Amino acid sequence: MYWADATAEKIIKKRDRDGIEEYVVSSGITPSGHIHVGNARETLTADGIHQGLKKAGKKSKLIFVADDYDPLRKLYPFLTEEYTKYIGMPLSEIPCPEGCCNSYAEHFLNPYLNSLKDLGIEITTYRASECYKAGMYNDAIIKALDNRLKIKEILDGFRKEPLADDWYPLNVVCEKCGKMINTKILGYNSEDKTITYVCSDCGFENNVQPFNGIGKLPWRVDWPARWQIFGVTAEPMGKDHGASGGSYDTGVKISRMVYGYVPPEKMIYEWIQLKVGDKAVPMSSSAGVVFAVKDWNEICHPEILRFLLVRSKPSKHIDFDLKGIPNIVDDYDELERKYFELIEKQKSSSEELNTNDLDKIRLYEVITTNISEKLPVQVAYKFCSIIAQIAIADNEEIDMERVYDILGRNGYNVEEFTEFDKNRLIARLEMSKNWAKNYGEKLNINTKEQAKMEYEKLSDAQKEWVNTFIERFESLESNEITAMNLHELIYEIANSLELSPKEAFGASYAILLSKKYGPKLGSFLASLSSEKVIELYKLN
Template identity: 60%
Template sequence: MYWADNIASKLSGKQVIATGITPSGHIHIGNARETLTADAIYKAYLKRGGEGELIFIADTFDPLRKLYPFLPKEFEQYIGMPLSEIPCPEGCCQSYADHFLNPYIESLEDLGIEIKVYKADECYKKGLYDEKIDMALKNREKIREILNKFRKDPLPGDWFPIFMLCENCKSLKTKVLNYDGEKVKYVCEKCGYEGEAKPYKGRAKLPWRVDWPARWSIFKVTLEPMGKDHAAAGGSYDTGKLIAKEVFNYEPPMKVVYEWIQLKIGDKAVPMSSSKGVVFAVKDWTHIAHPEILRFLILRSKPSKHIDFDLKKIPDLVEEYDRLEEFYFENREKELDEEGYEKIRIYETSTPKIPEKKPINVPYRFCSIIGQLAYKDGDIDMEKVFEILKRNNYNIEEFDDLSLKRLKERLIMARNWALKYGEKLVIISEEEAKEIAKKLKEKQREWIKYFVERLKEIEFDALNIHELIYQTAKELGLNPRDAFQASYLILLGKKYGPKLGSFLASLGKEFVIKRYLSVIE
């Protein structure tokens, strides 16, 4: 059974499935795993006829913890202040929090996620946390006792489960001195200001290990995906479930633990981290691939399985999705075994807007070549694209509106990928090609001369060219590998390249014949 269906089968009654993030930096696809996991379970539960709600809580009231590598030096003054109260780093949004949160929230629509968004600072300021703050202060000894069970160094007796917002510098780095049942007396550890205030309506914040169980009870959360750090023994879920039960009188939500997504950098896979600048931001995904490809990357695996994400492997990932789409349309109305049905469910979960019929897909890797060859005046020249596709044995008449729309988008995305993460297609000059040709083996030069003469005789399309390469090499007693290498060298200046038959067809007959002839003159 598909993992999301398996979890959904264990649920009953109305479910409030929660997810969230602290927008302290660029929100990356590792963060998106939590949101997409929640969405998959939510949709699986609705598919079973269940009733539910999907919510997102942005921790905009969390403090800036340090000067991150991507911040200017002057932001050091804001350390300790809530993210919602810090200016936007680029002056384009209302706050620091919005600067990093807004692009992610906007990307959720592209990802097919309908979700109710709450901002923590607004919730605190509206008084949603006031009752829980009061309960936490009245039960501070019980909370301290719970937390100390899991701490090596116990919290001191004068500890309070709250941070006051300094009236002078807006820092949350404050120490509570006293609570008289109505007002809290505090001292700011940053500026030294001493003040007294009621800890409500955004004047105070609960520490994370108390805030989390408080919000479960505020929003009636029944299930929440969480990273393995929170779910580890003695982690914030272990303390949170006790605080939820013993302080807030609330049954803690079911946990779904997910593994990290690691970013492949060279031969190493490094866990993504906004604070360390090891990220691939969700907002950047649609520059290189359709949103359903990201959903597929994350949702095809159980949450407990770690994912290594390699930007160089995007074409392979898209190809896997294309094969899955083909399987879906060929088998969706058939009786399938468990493995086959799981494939159907992976496609359905990965694809929020399933088309009525299967679109025609041009392979992503091929699109990365066409996109570069057909790029003109800041856009893709679709007439040139159609010419290339015809020479590569595609029937353009078969492309419906959706297929054409997807093709144009994929051409742009694949070109973007190739220029930044793949290989930029650079056809070397004729002069350079001639110099390279002089260094080829005599047999290779003989093949080039023979091949180009035979090339003039055939219908110029990818299949015919591919067959001719092998046929002419065989007739001359040349290893086909040497024929391929010679071709790549006089076109790209290196011994490898795209599928040669398709590549030559894409370049056009006139150019190819001219280039091959020129190097043996």
Template identity: 60%
Template sequence: MHWSDIIAEKLINERKEKKYIVASGITPSGHIHVGNARETLTADAIYKGLIHKGVEAELIFIADTYDPLRKLYPFLPEEFKEYIGMPISEIPCPEGCCKSYADHFLNPYLESLNDLGIELTTYKADENYKKGLYDEKIKIALENKEKIRDILNKFRSNPLLEDWFPINVVCENCGKLKTKVLNYDKEKEKVIYRCEFCGHEGEVKPYKGRAKLPWRVDWPARWSIFNVSIEPMGKDHAAAGGSYDTGVLIAREVYNYTPPKKVVYEWIQLKVGDKAVPMSSSKGVVFAVKDWTHIAHPEILRFLLLRSKPTKHIDFDLKKIPDLVDEYDRLEDQFFKIKEKENLSDDEKEKIRMYELSTPKIPEKKPFVIPYRFCSIIGQLTYDECKKDVDMNKVFEILQRNNYVVEDIDEFSIKKLRDRLIMARNWALKYGEKLIIIDEEEAKKIYENLKDKQKEWIKYFAEKLKSVNFDALTLHELIYQTAKELGLNPREAFQASYMILLGKKYGPKLGAFLATLGKDFVIRRYSSL
């Protein structure tokens, strides 16, 4: 069984509910990255696991848009210093393209979730507070401030003082959330506060968005508002004494609610050179989810994040995207080979389930697939800068020379292939290797420095090229055959070829590469030296 189905089964056995609410959330204070997506995709997999078990369920996403801007992040202009402490829903968009700072980072992520095949109900914290959704929970928190303080102090090295209140008022003067509550009048339901930014003192009813609960109180309040059954969370929240532990006690003892089941997930680390660094919006170590579909289809990201248990850390290496896509392609191939079989083995069942969870829209039949790394080469060679698209006629010519049967490719496969060609090209230009064919003059200079045996082979190979079928398999065999006939180590024949084509000793699979470049060009290059 896939881990998401196991979690769903345990949840159903532990909590008997008419409807299971799976929650996920994030603070859109910066670019929402692949590491953040792990939480949402984990929640989505559990939701799909519950549906798979035949129970009613809903996936909700709560954006913490009423959190304050905590500091001037590296990606912000200097003038945004004045907004530190203000709820991010009330701050202008950094680029002037969205309604607010929060929407600027949230909207692209929500659009990405749609691409990823995630259907959820979205709630924004600022709207929830302003609608009065939290009013009753705020009142309960204020009336139970001693109990909440005692719970939090159990896990603090520096205890909260007796004059602490579980609420942050939005200052009426400067709009910031850093305020000190001085008193609470239970009869009038009003709080007296002093702003720690501007010094303003005022008296307000802390409802309809005039105040916000601090995180460790907000979270359990939210569980009871939305009847949350289960929620994935980062290991920081789940650590001993973390916000989940305090939330459990506040949920039970203050809000009279059974806390949700926790699912802890590990960080995703971004490979930067030889180091793996935890992704962080505030530190600028990110790969934004919105950028994923520039380099690969959404199902590849789902596969990356769902193939491992949430507790297993993932090193996200952009240079290894081709290997990841190859793994997904193999899974897809296995799915279509075994899906109609009877008496499936456990391993086969797991493969089918993994493909189902990875692929939002499962095609009726196995699509025509070209390996991603090969697509990165074809995409670069056939891209039309004027049309900003690949030339599919040239693509099909190259594929035929590489022994692919292209006559009966369906429209779905053609579209998917075109997308992959462009995505793989984007990847190669930014994270892989840009394909640069050196000019003839440079090739001649390199040729002069080759070993005599390599020069002899190049001339011999050029003559043989004129009389053979120009396809990848034939060319591959011809390289070995001609090298053997001249007593040259095939490795040196390959190196010589790469040197006169790319100016370096390595490159793509040579037979396929030569077929891709075309007969006229290849014969001219090998013969002109």
């Protein structure tokens, strides 16, 4: 059974007896910097479980809580010195770094929420700043203050050093300077529900009810309070929160003992590491090691990101290598072919599919929001990146007429392309062009002079192969210049000259690209204009 469906099934077995009318699956993030692909794993994991609950016939709601009322904790590498003065203020109250959004928080949050729409995820978003200011946390704040000693005892049970005796489970946003990390509660009156606090940043002191945004619960209390406020029954979490003694363990106790709420099931996901050179480094917004979700949509289809993040169990580690995007797309294309093959098998055969095949069908349906009626035309991502760099018009736009000609020479029946096929092809061409430009290999085809220099370095046998090949190439009719014909011609000439195919290919890649390797040679040559091939090979 697909992992998300299996997880949903376990949750239902545990929680159905509680008489739950609607399951609520939650995820969230603090928008302190660029929200990256690693963060997206939590949201997509939550969505997978949400889909599993719905498949099981349960009413389910997917929510996202943006912790935009958390303070700016330090001056991050991407901020100017001017932002030093905002350290300690809630992210929602700080100006946008680029002046394009209503706040610092919105600057980083909006692109991520827009990306979720592109990923086909329907989600209800709550901003902590709005929730606190609207009074949604008021009762939770009272309970936390009334149970201060109980919460302290719970937290101290997981600490090496106990919290101070005068500690309170509440952070106060100073009414004068707007900062919250250096305010201290001096006392709490349970009768009129007021606190007395002082701000060491500006010296302001006041006695006030800490409601409607004046007070904010610290994370280890805010989280269990949130479970009760939103009725959360399932929430994925990073391994730091789920570790022994982490915020989930303390949250469970606070949820039960203070808020009287059954905590959500524990579901830990592994972090995603970004490959930088030969090293894999955990993604971190604050450290600047990120690949933002909004940037993904510039280089690849949304469903491929979903495929990357939810094809395996959340507990499986993922190393994310931008240079490896073509391989991920190839794997998705393979799944797509298998999906349509299995659907056809279901229609035409009474034989039941095995669990592995059913999981593949389920995975494809979960990650692909717009499923075609039949197997779409598939043009490999890496090949698209090559075509997109060859078929460039004078205005730097992709020349689709040239693209269709290239595809025709590579065995595609362009006349049978549907609108769905054409739209997906155009998107893949643009995305792969962006990928090649920023992360992959740019296609730098040699000039005549460069080809001559490479030709002089070849062995006599390789030179003979080049001369023979171009002689035969010039004799071909236009409709004979196809990837298959050229592939066969390469081997035929090499065999006739008793030259190894490796040496023949090596000679070609040297002349074309000044490299020892390159794209599939037959397809590549069929993609170039005949004039270009003759220019680079006719060197004797």
